[in-house]
Amino acid sequence: MENYIKVKGIKTFYQIRGKGELLILLHGWGEHASNHFKFIAPLIKNKYKIIILDLPGFGKTSKPKKPWTVSDYSDFVLNLANKLNIRKFNLLGFSFGGRISIKLASKYSNKVNKLFLVSSAGVGVKKAEQKNTSFLFAVFKKIPFLRFIAYKLIYRKSDYYKLQGAMKQTFKNIINEDLTSELKNIKARTIIIWGKEDDITPLKSALVINENIKNSRLYVINGAGHFGFLKYKAREIAKIILNSKF
Numbered sequence: 001m002e003n004y005i006k007v008k009g010i011k012t013f014y015q016i017r018g019k020g021e022l023l024i025l026l027h028g029w030g031e032h033a034s035n036h037f038k039f040i041a042p043l044i045k046n047k048y049k050i051i052i053l054d055l056p057g058f059g060k061t062s063k064p065k066k067p068w069t070v071s072d073y074s075d076f077v078l079n080l081a082n083k084l085n086i087r088k089f090n091l092l093g094f095s096f097g098g099r100i101s102i103k104l105a106s107k108y109s110n111k112v113n114k115l116f117l118v119s120s121a122g123v124g125v126k127k128a129e130q131k132n133t134s135f136l137f138a139v140f141k142k143i144p145f146l147r148f149i150a151y152k153l154i155y156r157k158s159d160y161y162k163l164q165g166a167m168k169q170t171f172k173n174i175i176n177e178d179l180t181s182e183l184k185n186i187k188a189r190t191i192i193i194w195g196k197e198d199d200i201t202p203l204k205s206a207l208v209i210n211e212n213i214k215n216s217r218l219y220v221i222n223g224a225g226h227f228g229f230l231k232y233k234a235r236e237i238a239k240i241i242l243n244s245k246f
Helices: 070-083 096-107 127-140 144-155 166-175 180-185 203-212 234-243
Strands: 002-007 010-018 021-026 048-053 089-094 112-118 189-195 216-221
Touching: 002 070, 010 070, 021 070, 021 096, 070 096, 089 096, 096 112, 096 180, 180 203, 189 203, 189 234, 203 216, 216 234
Parallel strands: 021 048, 021 089, 089 112, 112 189, 189 216
Antiparallel strands: 002 010, 010 048
């Protein structure tokens, strides 16, 4: 079932599928929910009643009028749940969606029952690495033919060039926030799922998450990177989601 709802003044697209425990799915940057979870959703919909939404600025959902932060996105998801009369829920976030999930589960620990972090971004970046990358970015962006390399270096993809308006600063806000210190505040039972060959959100980030969330378990899938993870490893990911127990 496809629906629209106004949340924080934003026309928001969402779908409801399946039956069972409630699970909200949050997609990665530059994606939209219908496409990003189309291989996972059919495999888990018999156990979970799934809410799949397009986050603000993506898919069929309107863009924010001003730059947002990770906290803005987490508040948005909670407001959506409140509007749908959902008091407590399970939450799954992939990459950028994982950032939002970490923030929400940390900030509103009483709202999240079980947390699934799949190749989550936002943690495990060392200060020294940040300084080195920032220095190279500052140098490269001053040279016209190296400018594209500069943005690819710090943003990993050419996403930044495609953005317009408030979403450009939103992107900067998102990638510059390290959420490591917030992990200790998460009380939800947490399942961490990672691709062993992920070079966008490296496995060391998963280890940091596992170490800092008290009630967490880590599952590493061999032969899996970041892009295409939800497609090519859908069955393995779904099996973990369906069978993981504490």
